[in-house]
Amino acid sequence: MTTVFIAGSISISRLHEKVADRINKIVSSDFNVVVGDADGADTSIQECLQRYRAGKVTVYCTGDSPRNNVAEWPVHRVVSKAKAGTRAYFTAKDLEMARNSDYGLMVWDCKSTGTLSNVIELLREKKKSVVFVNKNKDFVTVSDKDGLEHLVAFMSDHARAKAEEKIGLTAKIANIAQEQFSLDIGANSELSASTVKERKPSAPAEASPEQTESVKLRAALMTALKEHIARAHLSQSQAAKVFGVTQPRISDLTRGKVDLFGLDALVNMAATAGLRVELYVRDADVVVG
Incomplete structure (x- = not known):
């Protein structure tokens, strides 16, 4: 119904x-x-x-x-x-x-x-x-x-x-656009507010296939943090308090400036906000031909 x-x-x-x-x-x-x-x-x-x-x-x-x-x-x-x-x-x-x-x-x-x-x-x-x-x-x-x-x-x-x-x-509209064209759209892979899981990221616009695994992980975490901000309807100043950083850092986050964030900093931001980060490691795909 x-x-x-x-x-x-x-x-x-x-x-x-x-x-x-x-x-x-x-x-x-x-x-x-x-x-x-x-x-x-x-x-x-x-x-x-x-x-x-x-x-x-x-x-x-x-x-x-x-x-x-x-x-x-x-x-x-x-x-x-x-x-x-x-x-x-x-x-x-x-x-x-x-x-x-x-x-x-x-x-x-x-x-x-x-x-x-x-x-x-x-x-x-x-x-x-x-x-x-x-x-x-x-x-x-x-x-x-x-x-x-x-x-x-x-x-x-x-x-x-x-x-x-x-x-x-502006960030919310950008997130909608990003999700609309992401590879996993429609796969029901929304992150809950309490758990951040590793997934194929809806990468920022500047991301490319040649990115290192470290950059991909950071991009995934940044996407998860932005989704948390959107779901909680936080302003940038409110998000800064929640994540324990300055407002300019939140601005960099929402604009997808992955090169300005280290993996440990993003994990700490997630933990400060009460989120849990889970990392899954598997063997790389082997191409035979």
């Missing part, structure tokens, strides 16, 4: 009729719906679902009980290790909704980094989003990097700068 993740910006307290009509179609199709518990769009979405007598709804919350659950639907509680009340604390439920859904319906005010992060996370899960852009009162479908870039084009320069500061937007 199809599951739809419906969410939106906290600044939006009233849904446009086009959004309400789309929600009605989702309910009429007997799809499962997952929705958050925040004020603003989440509550408006819940009220709309209640109005259409939606039954297959699950409200996701971080903590013991949801902040809003207008129809007393079943609740999915998400455990977060982040400090209560912080951005990372509430983001945990959004990540889980993205994982547990088939696609997203988002209502965006062209500046909310939370809603934008949901779209990006769905892309990372190889799932598309239909985004209602409140500015022009119409839908945009985001299923790849080009769609994401088209979406962020609706942002003002100020909103774009804020998104860069809060979530490292």
Whole structure:
């Protein structure tokens, strides 16, 4: 059964009729719906679902009980290790909704980094989003990097700068592009936040087949660290604190400057962030001919 993740910006307290009509179609199709518990769009979405007598709804919350659950639907509680009340604390439920859904319906005010992060996370899960852009009162479908870039084009320069500061937007778009064309795309080889395994890396743009094994290992670790930053929705300054380095080092990391990092430094960064590095060694392939 199809599951739809419906969410939106906290600044939006009233849904446009086009959004309400789309929600009605989702309910009429007997799809499962997952929705958050925040004020603003989440509550408006819940009220709309209640109005259409939606039954297959699950409200996701971080903590013991949801902040809003207008129809007393079943609740999915998400455990977060982040400090209560912080951005990372509430983001945990959004990540889980993205994982547990088939696609997203988002209502965006062209500046909310939370809603934008949901779209990006769905892309990372190889799932598309239909985004209602409140500015022009119409839908945009985001299923790849080009769609994401088209979406962020609706942002003002100020909103774009804020998104860069809060979530490292440029790096996130670059990561989507990198994953889109990596050799192991679709192989479900996503790294968990607790384990970093050696894998064939989605190498930075400057990587080449002639790289040494050391460089390949460093590239793989850098990719894993960037994925951790993206999943935790950390700004560069926040990531610097998590990894125990300076912000310029995080900037070098997100830009894929593999030559500036030693293997031991990357392992230490992963360990400082609470990640575990596992190394597998095997015989090299022998070519006979």
